[in-house]
Amino acid sequence: MNKKTFLKIGLALVVAFGLFFAVKTFFPTQTEVGDKTIQVTVLVQQDDGSMETIFDQAVKTDGEYLADLLTELNENNTISVTLAGEATDLYGRSLIAINDIETTNWETGPWWLYNSDNNPDCVAAGYCSGIDSCPIYDGDNFVFSYTSTY
């Protein structure tokens, strides 16, 4: 690789970092600070395809992201939650187990999926972001499903 190519790559990286900070500055993620009540429902798919509810409660949290809520639920022993990876990873952490029901085959599932019918960000985009980048708001409903169909 010659000097010119290095320079071009360096310039491209500078432009990319510039754009990245511009996006973070002009489009910051809006979060809601303070206490909130979130309805958490946990469903597990049975062998016959039906969904069994193993948890369905309104929980209180002051977390700002879904990951904060899950960590709190795990710490106060409401439900046990296992996450993989680091919050700083590009996609954040992954939800791999709730109450020791764990994804063992990542190719075929079942996996832990989640959705919300009233979280503004999930509704607007049509899907919820990763748990570390999904802001939560007072009154949100979140349904976690252990399923191999989506």
Next chain:
Amino acid sequence: MRSAIQIVIIGMLASLTLASQVIMSFLPNVEIVTLLMIIYAISLPKGNAFFIVITFTVLEGLVWGFGDWVFGYFWIWSLLVLLVGLLKPIIKDNHDGWALIAGLWGLAFGLLFAVQWAFLYGITAGYAYWLKGLTFDIIHMVSNYIIVLLLYQPISRQFRKLYDRLEGTYGHRN
């Protein structure tokens, strides 16, 4: 009608493109599909690159599961092939030019999907989709630029050499 050898080439190149995508899928938004599509659109007889897009997209659906994104792949990758066809007389074989196009393409990729999202689920959904993926589009942009800058010349040169040899063996297939 396309000759048997053309159909084989389309199938093989679509499979190669799929394999490259699957192998690199652990790297978010880093791919060589853009590079390969640019080379196919430049080097192959007219229309063949579109057939590669269609075959590649169907194979992607078989690997990852069919969803609305598959429809997006059909028209978005076809758009790239069309764009390359239009820019070919201007950019010619300039790797700097193709690297720039690949970079801009990477940046626009999420926006193009957002357009489809807006058609399917409304403008707010499209806007939210684009906004959520913007940082990934930036990764797509810079990785596309670097990949094409470094690999366009060696891969396209080798590709054309192999293709010319094939034409020498089986005859011209325009």
